[in-house]
Amino acid sequence: MNKTYVLPVLFVVCALVAGGASAEKADRNKPMNVEADALRYDDLSQTSIFTGRVVATKGTIVIRGARIDVRQDPEGYQYGTVTAEPGRLAFYRQKREGVDEYIEGEGELIEYDSKADNVKxxxxxxxxxxxxxxxxxxxxxxxxxxxxxxxxFTVDGSPQGAQGAPASGNGRIRAMLTPKVDPSAPVPSAPPPAALRPSTNLGGEKR
Incomplete structure (x- = not known):
């Protein structure tokens, strides 16, 4: 049975996708809620391990995976790894600051480094x-x-995966980039419709 954990230690999970100019600043002050089948917390090593259909939310942030491991170093920086279920992808989503835009990411692994302030x-x-x-x-x-x-962001088609695992895919990247539209630019007018010519046929027969 799933359990919901709302504990003081869970502040470390916020670092999975928080921070930076593009992140929604209000998320930092929102409570973190995590649903999982199990939690193992080690205070000595400052690690939290959530397992079993894990769903974490904090404001606009949403994280999903089979397992989330979070570690905090002595300087206070957090490092998180989200692992997907076999055959599926781990997921994260967050609103960008000041605009009606969202970033979504998926992968077999998702790694966050709060010291470098990036997501892999x-x-x-x-x-x-x-x-x-x-x-x-x-x-x-x-x-x-x-x-x-x-x-x-940078995209690599054929790197080595985490912990030396071989890369998957055909070594090529794919991208779809939509050009930015200037809202003040004039909208091009449509060409006038072609003039209709009188038909010499009616019902397929010549008049």
Whole structure:
């Protein structure tokens, strides 16, 4: 049976997708809620391990996976790894600050480094940017690194996966990028309709 954990230690999970200029700042002050089948917390090593259909939410942030491991170093930086169920992809989503846009990412592994302030989507990686509910940009590859503070991403078609695992895919990346439209630019007018010519046929027979 799933259990919901709302504990003081869960602040470390917020670092999975929080921070940076592109992140929704209000999320930092929202409570973190995690649903999972089990939790193992080690205070000495400052690690939390959630397992079993894990769903974490904090404001606009949504994280899903089979397992979430979170570690905090002595300097206070957090490092998180989200692992997908076999044959599926782990997921994260967050609203961008000040605009009606969302970043979504998927991969067999998702790694967050709060010191470097980036998110890595590893193996069968996908990154999508939505304007409202409209898909604006989309890219796929074996490794996608998204820099939260600069809103810059890189896509690699054939890197080595985490812990030396071989990369999947055909070594090529794919991207769909929508051009930005200037709202002040004039909308081109449609050409006038062609003039109708009188027909010499009626019902397929010549008059």
């Amino acid at each position: 989507l590893i193996r069968r990686a996908e990154l999508r940017r939505y304007k409202g509910t409209t898909l604006n940009d989309e890219m796929t590859g074996s490794l996608i690194v998204y820099e939260n503070s600069t809103d810059v």
